[in-house]
Amino acid sequence: MNAGAAVTAGLAPWRRTRLASLGLYGHFIRLAFLKFLAYRLRYYTGVISYTVFVAGHYYLYLALYAGRAADGLGATVGGLTVREMITYVAVSWIGRSLYFNNISRDLARMVSEGEIAMHLIKPFHLQSVMMAEAVGEAGFRLVMFTVPIMLVVAPVFHVGAPAGAAALLWTLVSFTLSLVIYSQMGFLVGCLAFAMKNIQGVLRAQMVGMDFLTGVIVPFTFFPAWFQAAVNWLPFQCISYVPVMIYLGKRTGPALVSGILLQVAWAVGLTVAARLIWRQATRRVTVQGG
């Protein structure tokens, strides 16, 4: 045993410098980008999907604001005018087109099909690999998906401009943090597959619940106070609600700083939590066949 280790010591890939690690995970970013580039045709119809999402909510909110006007109620709902509301919807979906990924489903599939065993014996940390791949995927999405959606949606629905150059910059920073939070949450959900035989139901619930809890479908200011208080304690609002409110100029000064800091805190917290849970979960893995 010792002799064998000595022979391979020169090749030992798990003993590498930090720079080599960076190169390794950077390689996964590039690979993911190229992989998604090969499937780019699917994203053309995706542009239609996102346009449908925005269009549906556009008409819904127009009817809502028109209904209020007809009854002589105020022109703002939850602090948003109808124009801001349309912008809220559009920016939410544009952002979602960037940070969205299927980490939970992919990880769950690897676990239930036994493929996970092959990843466990390789000299990398799967959590870091999947995060790197998420970055690569987001890079692809930005160029081939988010920008085209923006070009279609913004003129068609007269989406409002950002509150200012700084607001736009901070929105971009904020959505980048959303990507980390979204990915780590997906990783945590995927880890459930270690404990459950079938997590299809959980994945479905995640798919359905996410857009609601992140504030993509309805801004939280529409909800009663107790609900707003509850979401303040959850990481979901940091995925979409916070960056979109920054875009609209509803979060400036200290509120902007606290929003970004909250995102950073959740990004770090969830990454650490996912690493700890991963360590526990992979201690006892049963692979049947594979």
Place this chain on the structure above:
Amino acid sequence: MENTTPGTDATRFAFRDDRSRGARIAWQARIFGAYFVQFLKMRLAYRVDFVIDTLAVLFSLVIQLAVLGVMFSKVRALDGWTYPQVLFIYGFSLVPLGLFNLISVNLYGFADEYLVGGRFDRVLLRPVGSLAQVIFESFNVSGLSEIALGLAIMAGAGLKLGADFGVTDLLALLVLAPGAALVYLGVFLGITTVSFWFEDKMGLAPPVYNLIRFSRYPITIYSLPVRVFLTFVLPFAWVAFYPAAWFVGGERFGKVALLTPLVGVLVFGGAALLWRRGVRNYVSTGS
């Protein structure tokens, strides 16, 4: 054909060419009934999964009701449609959706599993219609939960409306809901059938599927081009709004609802014809 295999199933499900048309249909129905029972047995082996799936359906329902509730906490009516009316349309929409979901699972993976994977050869070797086999080979039991929950929401919204539903309305539901389900089935079957001719690299189904959630609102809130599109081009106005209008649409839309079964038959019939041409065009991959 001689059939000497003993046992009730072998005789009950044996293929005989000399049967009358009626007896043949009954025989096919028995086979698909047996498919369903078999599938239920398989599913019941994983009871926990079923409970989790049902909870997922319930969860998505709670969220959509919360969205509706929040919207209507800010406004009295959407383009004249009140909360109970919109709620009723939403409840109705779940019934045909549940019926469709119950039998549509195989359509999504059809190209990969049946055409590329070679399962379609096996289907063609059997003396039962190929389309019916593909549809009834797998079920999504959570469709049943959707139907039950949809009926419950309709009942609740009906009470709020103070509506006086009678036997006619019950009969209407029995015709309108399956008619609307046929519209779903026709649209997605049409999309699936395309894969007989060329590989669907674009993924045509998802954007169409994503449109469903907006078919549950009164279509009068949409602009004219969108309404025309949803009525004549991609006829999703017929899966919820028009049929539900029989119950809540009043003078303006109540009668239009009755066209739903006709639209369903037309859309599904067109897709079925396309399927038939596709089968003729089918060349096995040999795998």
